[in-house]
Amino acid sequence: MTEPSGSFYNQAWRWHFYAGLFVIPFLIMLSLTGIVYLFKPQLDNLLYADLLLVPQGEQLLSADQQLALVKQAYPQAAISQYLPPVDVQHSAQFVVTEGERKLNVFLDPYQGTVLGTQDAVNNLQAIARALHGELLIGKFGDRLIELAAGWAVVLVVSGLYLWWPRGNGLRGVLWPRLANRGRLLWRDVHAVTGFWGALLLLFMLLTGMTWTGFWGETFAGVWNRFPAVMWNEVPKxxxxxxxxxxxxxxxxxxxxxxxxxxxxDPHAAHTGQAMNSSAPVAAQVSLQQILDIARAQDVVAGYSVTLPKGGEGVYTIAVFADDPRNDATLHVDQYSGKVLADVRWQDYGAVAKSVEMGVVLHEGKFFGLANQLLMLAVCLLILLSSISGLVIWWMRRPQGSLGVPPLRHDLPLWKTALVIVAVLGVVFPLVGASLVVIGALDWLLFSRLARPRAVLER
Structure with missing residues (x-):
């Protein structure tokens, strides 16, 4: 009766190691790209000071004058977004599409001089962010990131359960035994960094998961609810x-x-006419008027204005603030200047507020440099834990192969850890689906291939 149980535990042990080997490259990539994005303000000022900073002048050009200058410089380009200067020493920025290229155009808001351009897609921060979110391969990359993050949660939670200090087993978990050498020292490094960094890693993983395309979108659909009346009288x-x-x-x-x-509503304008009216289309509200609306509505500096696209498009004033209590998203009718929707922090539900606070902490924005340094420490812990895990696997792998180390037989808590994994597989559906696929492949292919090899070795 013991062989089926042993076979099952061997299978589960293989899954654990395969999952770890799958997750580690993603964790290393996420940590490295996260560090780049974490220090975006400092890196931008270092790399692009000539584009971002301007000497303060006497009088700002209006947003409409700035827009006209960019149109003159790029007559064939479509302008999609405007970022006003955040203060008196910063440039204005326009996002334009010219042919196949998307460009950030920087303008001196006092002199009206085009300071230069930046490829909006192929710059350091954009590449780091796209790698971090979808591996530069779109939706499929997003799903891989989500799967790796979900499995990382599983490994952290089950690992915490298995390695939680019990009795006198504090050494090698709470602190490393520095007198050890070789595999035992690497094992302690892996366990200690994993133990102390577990809660921070879970925080990073779960706040990052909210941006994923499947789990994150589903989570948002359940918890991000706003009163329907906010849009009742508004064409959508x-x-x-x-x-x-x-x-x-x-x-x-x-x-x-x-x-x-x-x-x-292209027919309402200032006259209050119905949408099905045959009256001529009204003139579009100017960009400067949109800035005046943002100022009147107390939107904090750092916001962007997305320009209308098509006859029914709206202006969108949006700021994703370092302090989420200053978040604002306003949609403005391009003909009448009426604010059609205005969503602020006070409109968020409790879960949305928690997630938003977690996201800005995740990105190192909330309490300045100290927040950045804390998140840097987390990234370094993840890197150390990942690399030490690879070293341990390499040292314990079967001689002459890249397979899984032999099963330890002193894990009385392994059965409960498997229950934890199963529960998390339900919470994170992509993890659960991958468990089913891996289990089927392991039973149909890998374990059957291993049996003839075992017979030959007898």
Missing amino acids: SAQQARSLNTAEGQTVAWAVENTPIPAS
Whole structure:
């Protein structure tokens, strides 16, 4: 009766190691790209000071004058977004598409001089962010990231359960036994960094998971609820606010991603006419008027203005603030200037507020340099734990192969850990689906291939 149980535990042990080997490269990549994005303000000022900083002048050009200058410089380009200067010493920025290229155009808001351009997709921060979110391969990459993050949660939770200090087993878990050498020292490094970094790693994984395309979108759909009356009297488009975010950059906060984008009424304008009226289309509200609306509505500096796309498009004023209590997302009718929707921190639910606070902590924004350094320490812990895990596997692998180390027979808690894994497989459906696939492959293929080899070795 013991052989089936042993066979089952051997199978589960293989899954554990295969999952770890799958997750580790992703954790290393996420840590490295996360460090780059974490220090975005400092790196931007170092690399692009000539584009970002300007000497303070006497009088700012209006947003409309700035827009006209960019149109003059790029007559064939489509302008999609405007980022006003964040203070008196910073440039203005326009996002334009010229042919197949998407460019960030920087303008001196005092002199009206185009300072230069930056490829909006192929710059350090955009590449780091796109790698971090979807591996530069779109939806499939997003699913791989989500799967790896879900499995990382499983490994951390089950590992915490298995390695939690019991009795006198504090050494090698709470602190490393520095007198050890070789595999035992690497094992202690892996266990100690994993133990102390577990809660921080779980925080990073779960706050990051909220941005994923499957689990994160489902989570948002359940918890990000706003009163329907906010949009009752507003014509709505078929798009959601998440369409304004891209792999390379973020426009709106996570909490509003699943909210509808209203539609402008090309016939209402200032006269209050119905949408089916045959009256001529009104003139479009100017960009400077949109800035005046943002100022009147107390939107904090650092916001962007997404320009209308098509006859029913709206202006979107959005700020994803370092302090989420300053978040704002406003949609403005492009003809009448009416604010069709205005979503702020006070409109978020309790879960959305918690997630938004977690996201800005994750990105190192909330309490300045100290927040950045804390998240850097977490990234370094993840790197150390991942590399030490690889070293341990390499040292314990079967001689002459890249297989799984032999099963330890002193793990009385392994059965409960498997229950934890099963529960987490339900919470994270991609993990659960992969468990079924891996189990089937292991039973149908890998374990059957191992039996003839075992017979030959007798």
